Amino acid sequence: MQLFYNPSLDNSFKQFFFNSEESKHIAKVLRKKEGDILYITNGMGYLFEAEILIADPRKCKAQIVTEKKSIPKRYHLHLAVAPTKMNDRYEWFLEKATEIGVDEITPIICERSERKVIKLERMERVLQSAMKQSLQTFLPKLNPAISYKQFMEQQMEGLKFIAHCEEGEKMELKRRAAADKDVTILVGPEGDFSTTEIQLAQEKGFVPVSLGNNRLRTETAAIVACTTVAIINS
Numbered sequence: 001m002q003l004f005y006n007p008s009l010d011n012s013f014k015q016f017f018f019n020s021e022e023s024k025h026i027a028k029v030l031r032k033k034e035g036d037i038l039y040i041t042n043g044m045g046y047l048f049e050a051e052i053l054i055a056d057p058r059k060c061k062a063q064i065v066t067e068k069k070s071i072p073k074r075y076h077l078h079l080a081v082a083p084t085k086m087n088d089r090y091e092w093f094l095e096k097a098t099e100i101g102v103d104e105i106t107p108i109i110c111e112r113s114e115r116k117v118i119k120l121e122r123m124e125r126v127l128q129s130a131m132k133q134s135l136q137t138f139l140p141k142l143n144p145a146i147s148y149k150q151f152m153e154q155q156m157e158g159l160k161f162i163a164h165c166e167e168g169e170k171m172e173l174k175r176r177a178a179a180d181k182d183v184t185i186l187v188g189p190e191g192d193f194s195t196t197e198i199q200l201a202q203e204k205g206f207v208p209v210s211l212g213n214n215r216l217r218t219e220t221a222a223i224v225a226c227t228t229v230a231i232i233n234s
Contacts, residue, residue: 047067
């Protein structure tokens with residue numbers, strides 16, 4: 001099954017048009033014809049089955065045949081991860097975290113961050129592509145980049161963890177996280193969080209955790225954290 005994405009769809013639609021890019025892909029690349037069936041999600045839990053009415057590469061028209069609403073997970077995973085120096089590494093994290101099952105992502109700019117400007121539109125496309133590829137119907141929420149201090153001023157519910165490399169008392173994330181609990185996890189830049197940032201996090205109720213014995217890259221640490229929470233909730 002190939003999945004398409006149309007964020008404007010809801011269960012009130014009967015017929016709709018694809019945009020020019022999707023229309024060209026459907027009619028010219030996939031060579032779909034009138035009467036063929038397509039599967040579409042709006043990224044908010046709905047899976048639509050639609051029949052092509054007009055296979056026009058400029059403006060493909062379809063009619064919804066069936067719809068199904070997916071059940072949301074019993075937990076919400078929010079990863080606040082510092083942008084990596086190389087864009088492709090952060091995009092790899094976004095792709096894999098979406099496949100595994102992240103709900104919300106916030107790029108945080110830290111004291112030691114080497115990259116402070118990110119392209120949200122490009123990152124959104126990575127998330128959409130990963131959602132479609134993994135046949136999911138919920139698109140992760142991508143927040144605008146924010147400074148570490150600003151992030152700490154926000155109110156956050158559930159379990160809160162910070163993964164850092166400094167010495168000190170830390171328990172493994174797999175022993176701290178719990179099933180069916182909302183969780184926020186902080187992952188720092190290549191140079192790690194500063195001592196000041198770690199102290200601030202602890203003052204705000206974040207518990208220091210370890211992701212294993214090995215020193216991990218930012219994007220790897222974020223994926224390990226995401227996977228750990230997913231396994232605990234499986």
